[in-house]
């Protein structure tokens with residue numbers, strides 16, 4: 374290498390007859406800035422928020438912060454859960470002021486179209502609307518409401534609306550916890566109408582009923598979804614039946630079905646004391662009948678507020694939810710015990726074959742756990758009972 378820092382390129386070899394030379398570069402980038410190794414690499418790092426910033430962000434409905442806290446809620450990691458619970462505890466006094474509306478219906482009933490039109494109408498009236506979902510199928514499809522977000526075009530563009538895809542993965546219990554806590558956060562962020570959608574697979578209808586104030590079934594005519602086709606349990610749980618697509622040629626049929634439903638509902642026990650469920654006709658596509666549905670929900674809130682059931686139901690819902698989480702954990706931990714896992718298959722077989730009474734098998738399994746929580750008799754009790762001295 375020469376004194377000036379010039380040298381022959383390596384590939385030129387040792388020969389003299391070479392006119393080109395290579396100059397060492399500066400230790401930096403071609404832009405004159407420090408070299409790549411000295412320069413911090415560009416990273417898309419998410420900003421970190423302090424607890425106080427997260428609380429303030431949620432209260433101010435800052436979507437970035439809200440999204441971050443929601444992902445803490447949706448995380449299954451212990452330290453995230455702890456932080457999320459800590460935040461929720463502090464936000465709890467600011468929750469509970471929204472009306473929580475559950476919406477169920479078979480695929481194609483028009484739930485997304487209805488929520489889009491209904492939510493937009495409410496936003497235009499000055500409400501702030503959050504749309505959440507309990508969708509057990511989303512474990513496989515990664516959240517159908519995610520696709521819906523693009524379909525709920527008018528609502529997703531409205532600054533007063535917030536649409537959260539269904540949390541993916543996990544059991545219905547897990548999905549339901551995440552949706553309930555998301556609902557609380559949205560309330561703390563000032564959303565005053567929460568719409569919780571479910572497609573009604575398996576237990577998800579009951580789950581949504583158990584977390585909402587007003588529960589409606591969205592249905593339609595002419596798709597086998599008439600009076601006979603509807604699961605009785607769903608009708609018994611509904612505060613309103615909304616017959617969608619009551620437009621065009623379908624209008625007259627929808628009116629007939631509406632009368633049938635209203636008539637049938639009178640003979641069913643109402644899920645909400647003081648409230649008589651009835652049928653409504655709407656066209657989500659043509660934005661007809663939506664105001665009537667909202668009017669009914671407002672009346673519902675007034676009536677149940679006056680007779681006290683609004684609060685009673687919420688108290689029951691939240692305490693039952695707590696108990697169901699305790700029982701879920703007890704069940705999981707019990708069934709996860711190695712001794713139980715080892716003994717269970719044989720006991721199931723013996724019970725199925727009729728060689729062991731079910732009750733005896735259950736007692737044996739509980740004793741197998743060798744844990745005072747599950748064993749009906751503790752050693753202390755036995756000894757005091759037996760002692761004669």
Ligand SMILES: Nc1nc2c(ncn2[C@@H]2O[C@H](COP(=O)(O)OP(=O)(O)OP(=O)(O)O)[C@@H](O)[C@H]2O)c(=O)[nH]1
Pocket residue numbers: 478479480481482483484485486487517572617618619620655656657658659
């Ligand atoms: N004529 C008419 N068609 C409607 C109405 N509402 C929805 N549709 C149509 O019905 C089809 C299904 O509507 P969606 O809103 O996607 O139904 P969904 O209940 O959300 O369906 P899933 O998400 O699959 O459970 C779409 O093609 C809508 O355009 C309505 O009021 N009238």
Ligand SMILES: [Mg+2]
Pocket residue numbers: 484485486521
């Ligand atoms: Mg949909």
